[in-house]
Amino acid sequence: MTLVTNHQDRNIIRVQLTQNVVLKGLSEQVISALEPYLIVVDCQKGDFLLHQGVHEMEQYFILDGILKRMVTNQQAKEMILRFADERSMETSYAAWKLKTPTPYSIVSVTKARVAKLPLHQWVAFMEEHPQLKETFEFEVMRLMSEIMAHTITLHLLDAPGRVHRFLRKHPTLFDRIPKKELASYLNLSAETLSRLKHQGKI
Template sequence: MTLVANHPERNIIRVQLKQNVVLKELRGSEMEALEPYLTVENHQKGDLLLRQGVHDMEQYFVLDGILKRVVTNQDAKEMILRFPAERDIETSYAAWRLGTPTPYSIVCVTKARVARMPLQQWVAFLESHSQVKAAFEYEVMNLMSSIMGHAITLHLLDAPGRVHRFMRKYPELFERLPKKELAAYLNLSPETLSRLKNQGKI
């Protein structure tokens, strides 16, 4: 865990932060004000960033790699809700606002580098930067809408349809994701996904 200013690759990290879907709204002086709260971490595939059911929450900015938001039921059955990658965010903002435990875990799908900060400090920063707050809250709503759309897709589309929808919406992730993870997200077996690909249906 290293502060941005102390990181040996701080110049690259600052460029990556400036490309983030929310932080790109920040002026230089605002980024400088935020930077002391951000720590940079490298993670391995399978590392757990946030555990479902906790109240201690953080804000994440993805610099490299792919994460997954995943919910687990009492029988340990998992459902993947989304795959944030570079320039994206992960957050438990809605749960924090409602005063409830986070309803999902955040796990590394690949090796990943993230910048993170306590959610309470991020919210305090937003309160004094209305333009960034508006962009962030829009992105949170966009993510929730996307997850709802995915849930509906699982019920309404057949297997090829689900795969085609993913390829249309997230073409940059299709080849990068481990096929086991992609199959789980689409509620398919890895064998079915492989068969569709081999038959030329995707």
């Protein structure tokens, strides 16, 4: 883990930060003010960035790779809520605002690189930049709406319909996510997903 300002790839990382969905509208001056807070983390597949049920929370800006948000019940059954790739972000802002433990984990699906900072620092930074806070809170609401729509889809659409919806919504992710992970997200078996693909139904 290295601060952006000290990282050997800092010039590339700075460009990646300016492409992030939340940060892309910021001036160079504001991005520079944020950099000293950001720590770069390189993740291997399966690494946990955030564990379900904790109170120590962070804000994540995805630079490379794919993360997943997932929940686990007491029987250790997992449900994937969403995938996020570069230029996107992950957060547990709603839980932080409500002063509740994190309701989900954030895990690396592939090899990944993120820039992160403690959530309380991120919130303090946003308070100094109201337009950034508005953009961020809109993105948080959009993600929550997306997760709700996906959950409804699992109940309303058949297997091919679920796969087609994912392809329509996330065309660039289909071939990048391990099929076992994607099948789990779509509430299918890996065999069903493979069969649909070979039958040319997707």
